[in-house]
Amino acid sequence: MDKNNSEKQTTQSNQKEEISRRNFIKKAGLVTGGIIGSGLIGGIIGNQWWTGTENDVVNETAPDFSEARVFFNRREDFSVLSWTTERILPEDDNGPGAIALGVPYFIDKQLAGAWGNNTDEYMKGPFIEGEDTQGFQSALNRGEIFIQGIRKITEVSKNEFGDSFEELDEEQQIEVLTMFENGEIELQGVGSDTFFNMLIQGTLEGAYSDPLYGGNRNMDGWRMKEYPGPQSSYINVIEKEEFNFMDPISLSNYN
Amino acid sequence: MPKVLKKVDVVTVGVGWTGGIIAAELSKAGYQVVGLERGKEETLEDYNQMKDELKYGHSRNEMMNSLSDDTLTFRNTLDSQALPIREPENLRIGTNTGGGGSHWAAQCHRYLPYDYEIFSQTVERYGKEKIPEGMTIQDWGITYDEIEPYYDKFEKMAGISGEQDPMGPERSSPFPTPPMKEVPATRLFKEAAKNLGYHPISLPSASISETYENPDGQTIYGCQYCSFCYSHGCEFGAKSDPVITVIPTAKNTGNFELRTDANVTRILYEGGQATGVLYTDTRTGQEFEQPADVVALTSYTFNNVRLLLLSEIGTPYNPETGEGVIGKNFCDHHAADGASAARGFFNDRKFNLHMGAGGLGAIFTDYVGDNFDHSEVDFIHGGICRITQGGAGPISNNPVPRGTPRWGSEFKEKSLYYANRVLNVNFMFAVMPWKHHYLDLDPTYTDSTGDPLLRVTFDFEEQDHNLLSFGRDICVEMMEEMGADIVEPSEDIEHVKASFTFQHSSGGAIMGESPDTSAVNNYSQMWDMDNLFVIGASAFPHFGAPNPTGTAGALAYRAAEGIDKYLSNDGGQLVRAKESKKYI
Structure with missing residues (x-):
């Protein structure tokens, strides 16, 4: 553990x-x-x-007033989300994992906004389960899917291992999430595999998007990937054969 | 009641590349032009702070049209129920002025002489039996030599960077700007291709290699290779875009009025002539009628066709009988990147994959069109082998060898290790039309105003599987020659998915020689309505191998000339219809 x-x-x-x-x-x-x-x-x-x-x-530590939950009211939901993202992108020798990168807060903020509310999705019915090639057809928005899915993770953890998700050991947590990934868990109005794909997507986005969104804390996600952020020009180095490492910058110091 | 406005010479429906070209050319010629744009007006200032993969990349799609009001429905076959494409990441169509011409990767090719005469040349060289039953290829009603001056015009306006393709058709003048820079990945590709006996060249690019002033006096700046081209607007004005070229050119004449927030809902007509368009100001809900001598439909393929169907202009295509033309020969190029490709992992070599430009790359065209003998292969046409370095964004760039889990420790380890150690070679293939691939109005789903959505019926056929497999082998051969340690061929895709993500969709209002088999003539003028021009990739009778913008741009310049001819003479059809060729 x-x-x-x-x-x-x-x-x-x-x-x-x-x-x-x-x-x-x-x-x-x-x-x-x-x-x-x-x-x-x-x-x-x-x-x-x-x-x-x-x-x-x-000697000052900057208080980060933006690290407060805006979508998840229940503490336990947020804790399950946090440990889920950590299992998807764990801390290792390469660098921080999802929690240290601020991914849970990133996802919380995204769910409270346009992404969580499916503002740009076509949400008119009828909702019919189609063929595999016809794509996402749920009447639920992502916020509703996350709440339902996260609580189902808690339920499955208790049923399978007799404890809440955050108390399980790493192997048990992986086992629970694998059941979701394989679509073995029944959710209403959405497949558990679809929900799990959203978790993977949200985690990678939180780890590697510009830190302005609350994830990729201190640009450490970009450092792990040797990605330099929004640089204005590579015209003088792009022809070179050798790898060109640059310390990253973010949109907060671009322009 | 709609408010009736003052009549103008020309009204365009949409102000992207095709609408911008029509507006620029006709306003320069002294005509009064109104451009109706559903979205907002964009300027270079709007491209500030755009280096944001989350907001503009494949996830949040901020430069694309929202699907909240309308979308497409999709099905693979005639007997299944179409369902709406609900997520914006699966239907990415530009919005605001500039449209797709603002977010494009800016790879700017020409179609081949073979494309324009595909039916005749195939029959002539291989016999009619080479064309499988149900494949509805036909000649375009114009030859390459006739369209060449319009390619030249588009490329000079856009400042395209490139070099003559030894395998390609002759050009009337060289590229306006020299090719883009060579980078390690393109050098590796070109060396491997030469070793294998192919003829590699730099990819023709509209992110341009040096600062250039076009014939209209607009400046496009030299590319900085900062990587934020595709899905983004270029803050430096270094990617050719209607917003910095044809739209300001039109405005400078004093004869062009841009009207934004204007959603055109119908084309109006009386006695076989278009009288104007009906549109809604999306801010107020007020309806307006804009009368015009000529209506130019210059939105994207899907909306061009949908407006014709909603307005009941032309005969809708019937996939059972093959009769009718509106909706016919729908093709889509969108699976090209994934389905016919090879990925190479390099254990000991790192590339600067975060740098690049949408049009930075290399290609060879030895296997496109009829550049090689098709006697022994079970498909027609072909594809272009390509490597690009557009700049890998860190959210989407998580390459792992096949068999690696999609999450967890091993995923993290390998996706970080290979993030800068992976190259992709792909085969951009041509897409042939079929009798049962078409567009019509959906019987169930509607937009926010209650009008039916457009329905797409489309799938891969045996031709596609055979061609994709052929192209995949070439990509694998290339990747092995390039020295990758792990070479992975792409997996075959059995059926096309509801995912139209590159704005490479064509047909539905196709051009041709006869009103029996096509909707428009080679000036993009409707056979059934002399003063209605339907412009863009909706006019392509099939989808050629490379990206479509160069060809859509050439057709728009020819259409502009046609509209001028129509207005300055006595109207009427600009082209005499030929006897319908007996296509299959």
């Missing part, structure tokens, strides 16, 4: 984040002397008027 290990890594990741922010401030040339109050670090980036010194911010 590597849950504790993962929590430790999360802390490490927060420390890394702090370090990297300092580096950013340094690199961006914003350090010109002056004083800054606690809690303002998040607002520094992009604020040209800030005149703090590097030392002023070293």
